[in-house]
Amino acid sequence: MRVVAVISPKGGVGKTTTTANLAASLARLGPRVTILDLDPQNSLRLHFGMAHEDASGIAQQEAMDSTWTSVLFESAYGVNFLPYGSVDENQRGDFEQTIKDNPKWLAQHLASLQLADNSVVLIDTPPGPSIYLQQVLSVANYALVVLKPDAASYSTIPSIESLIDYYCGQRKDFLGYCYLLNQMDASKQLSRDVFxxxxxxxxxxxIPVTIHRDEAVSEALACQTPVAYYSQHCSATHDMQELTAWLQTNFRLVD
Structure with a gap:
């Protein structure tokens, strides 16, 4: 099983959208892809048609001391997903305390899913340092750092590299990390300069492949559909296909 942490040093870079669309693209290569939402915003599920009013997710299962299998949803796109769940602040605090008290919390839950050896797991995380990021970096084989082509993203690179080095530097099963530039607008000088x-x-x-700004991405989310299924020939779909091919060549995510 290959576990990929999708992380970012700051919010608003399109990390969750990238996670969802990358999962759908990887699934087309054959394996069943599982995505786990560890961001309290609980928005990853919306890319795969889960009802807005459905509050189920791993946060509730933890409160009931239950397994994750009952909230492992199967989408129509070859992707299984585990939503974070809708919780209030007290529930979220209790959930995070449980995670903090058990350094092996995530590893144990992933093992309980009994996924196939050739499975790919993508894990979405909140931006910046968090208890969620600590757990994810303790099990990830790879990390994909998503940035925007702006000065703020560029300036946060040292902090995210420090976190990766701290949690992954001594792990032999951590095989590397790379940076992806998202929402690239080649018509803007700043974007070209940051690139x-x-x-x-x-x-x-x-990663030499960038994901260009494309209105089809927002439109696909409004339809709760991965962009490749919403618009087969848009620039974002082609970019995501190239990203998938690059990751397959360099990280061998799919056998």
């Missing part, structure tokens, strides 16, 4: 700075400073850790 050039990232490419020069990050070297091989910078």
């Amino acid at each position: 050039g700075m990232l490419r020069n400073s990050l070297g091989k850790r910078f």
